[in-house]
Amino acid sequence: QKEVEQDPGPLSVPEGAIVSLNCTYSNSAFQYFMWYRQYSRKGPELLMYTYSSGNKEDGRFTAQVDKSSKYISLFIRDSQPSDSATYLCASLGAGSYQLTFGKGTKLSVIP
Amino acid sequence: DAMVIQNPRYQVTQFGKPVTLSCSQTLNHNVMYWYQQKSSQAPKLLFHYYDKDFNNEADTPDNFQSRRPNTSFCFLDIRSPGLGDTAMYLCATSRDGQGGGYTFGSGTRLTVV
Numbered sequence: 001q002k003e004v005e006q007d008p009g010p011l012s013v014p015e016g017a018i019v020s021l022n023c024t025y026s027n028s029a030f031q032y033f034m035w036y037r038q039y040s041r042k043g044p045e046l047l048m049y050t051y052s053s054g055n056k057e058d059g060r061f062t063a064q065v066d067k068s069s070k071y072i073s074l075f076i077r078d079s080q081p082s083d084s085a086t087y088l089c090a091s092l093g094a095g096s097y098q099l100t101f102g103k104g105t106k107l108s109v110i111p
Numbered sequence: 112d113a114m115v116i117q118n119p120r121y122q123v124t125q126f127g128k129p130v131t132l133s134c135s136q137t138l139n140h141n142v143m144y145w146y147q148q149k150s151s152q153a154p155k156l157l158f159h160y161y162d163k164d165f166n167n168e169a170d171t172p173d174n175f176q177s178r179r180p181n182t183s184f185c186f187l188d189i190r191s192p193g194l195g196d197t198a199m200y201l202c203a204t205s206r207d208g209q210g211g212g213y214t215f216g217s218g219t220r221l222t223v224v
Contacts, residue, residue, distance in 0.1 A: 032210025
């Protein structure tokens with residue numbers, strides 16, 4: 001079993017929709033949870049970061065981590081065509097250096 | 112803005128011809144990483160430096176080497192590239208391995224012909 005599972009999609013939504021992206025993980029040692037956005041042929045851009053459980057909001061983006069169910073979520077409100085990209089969830093254990101990534105979900109926001 | 116800069120953005124090299132990719136950072140992070148990302152796959156860690164200490168992943172081919180002459184710069188050397196080494200190579204940095212500032216550069220897209 002891969003340590004971080006993510007539905008690769010693709011996911012297509014109309015402009016203005018609320019997008020929900022999700023990952024599950026199996027390693028209880030994970031402490032840091034990140035969401036990266038990656039445009040085609042570019043490097044991953046850090047969108048949101050959460051330490052341990054909880055919610056974090058930044059503009060149209062909300063990240064949630066539920067350690068009891070090992071569930072990671074990213075919500076995008078009022079989605080825009082510029083949000084079209086691949087979204088990668090990633091986890092990191094305390095004292096570890098290697099990010100464990102999900103496969104990435106390819107999102108298309110249709111005008 | 113503080114950032115991670117990779118050069119070149121695109122590199123084409125011949126089969127077996129050594130190639131060097133470079134990375135510089137202005138974040139003053141003490142940990143620097145090299146990841147390999149093949150098409151439609153998640154990035155895979157090749158190795159990292161914690162300060163001057165080099166840490167190789169067990170499954171990284173011997174063909175891949177790295178140098179970190181100072182805090183700001185790190186190089187990836189591929190001694191004899193094969194066709195299977197065609198990929199995006201990503202440099203990343205962090206402070207003490209913490210997740211909050213784990214920052215990637217824009218990548219170098221390497222094509223081996």
